[in-house]
Amino acid sequence: MATDPPAKVSRHPVLDRLRRDRRARLAAPVLLLLVLAAAARPLISGRMKETDTSRLLAGPSTEHWMGTDELGRDVLSRVIAGAVVTVEVATLTVGASLVVGTVIGLIAGHRGGWLDAVIMRLSDGLLAFPLLVLALTVVAALGPGLHNALIAIAVVTTPRFARVVRGEVLSLRTREWVSAARIMGVSETVVMRRHLLPHLAGTLLVFAALQVSTAIMAEAALSFLGLSVQPPQPSWGAMVESGTDHLDASWSLSVFPGLAILLTVAAFNLLADALRDALDAHRPELAPAR
Structure with missing residues (x-):
């Protein structure tokens, strides 16, 4: 009697599920455009600074696809250049918060005791303030500027990662393989790095x-x-603010950078939802060797 061949097991189940997820397919082109725009900034740096005094606050045209600003600069070039700031925020601030918050959360959740209590009370104090209010306070203390803004965002985001990691570690540290590692004399650092992380x-x-x-x-x-x-470095938020002073004369000056913010934020949210479902659906396959 003929038997059906065994179903082929995918070597990359998460990637396969993401490729089939509509949310990931919607987010991917937007994020790809963001990366390409940031990489293209050196190519359009000259055009970004050019001014066309005969076309101040002009609407979209064949020459200026997104119009011009109050100084006659091309809005499209400045939106592309502003993508660099967004990429820096996505990589530097969140990357730093991820690393520092993970270390703090691992130590607090695994060690417990007074150290956990102190770290969590400090985190609770920071989380008690709205993110933007706390970021404004840090920037006010450090002074305006992109680097200080990135530091401020990283500072106020780190406790969020620490609390998430700490909660996960509390549920994992009592598992059998963690207890077995302790009984075998594995150091606490190795337990956190190889069995919890x-x-x-x-x-x-x-x-x-x-x-x-x-x-x-x-x-x-x-x-x-x-x-x-x-100024004169472009940023999507600054471009939106600049356009609010000229809404009657040119709607495009605020609308296009605002759309860039909206699409980028929506793309990352869609990607997060797709990742969550893909990882949950294949949780057994993702379990590391113990």
């Missing part, structure tokens, strides 16, 4: 994607208030 990868990946969108909105708000990127 691999199980946090999926959660951290999803949470980082969500925090990227939050960080982008925070930087845009700081730029809107003049506390982040300083």
Whole structure:
């Protein structure tokens, strides 16, 4: 009697599920355009600074696809250049928060006791303030500028990662393989690095994607208030603020950078949802060797 051949097991189940997920397919082109725009900044740096005094606050045209600003500069070139700031926020601030928050959360959750209590009370104190209010306080203390804004966003985002990691570690540290590692005399550092951290990868990946969108909105708000990127360097938030003074003369000056913020934030949120479902659906396959 003929038998059906065994079903082929995918070597990359998460990637296969992401490729089939409509949300990931919608997010991928937007994020690819973001990366390409940031990489293209050196190519359009000259055009970004050019001024056309005969076309101030002009609407979209064949020469200027997104119009011009109050100085006659091409809005499209400045939107492309502003993507660099967004990429820096997504990589530097969230990356730093991820690393520092993970270390703090691992130590607090695994060690417990008074150290856990002190770290969590400090985190609770920071989380008690709205993110933007705390970021404004840090920037006010450090001074306006992109680097200080990135530091401020990283500082206020780190406790979020620490709390998430700590909660996961509390549920993992009583598992059998962790207890077995302790009985065998494995050091605490190795236990955290080899037996706890691999199980946090999926959660951290999803949470980082969500925090990227939050960080982008925070930087845009700081730029809107003049506390982040300083002229003449372009930033989407600063461009939106500049356009609010000329809404009657040119709607495009605020609309296009605002759309860039909206699409980028939506893409990261969609990616986070797709990652969450893909990782949850294949949780057994993702379990690391113990």
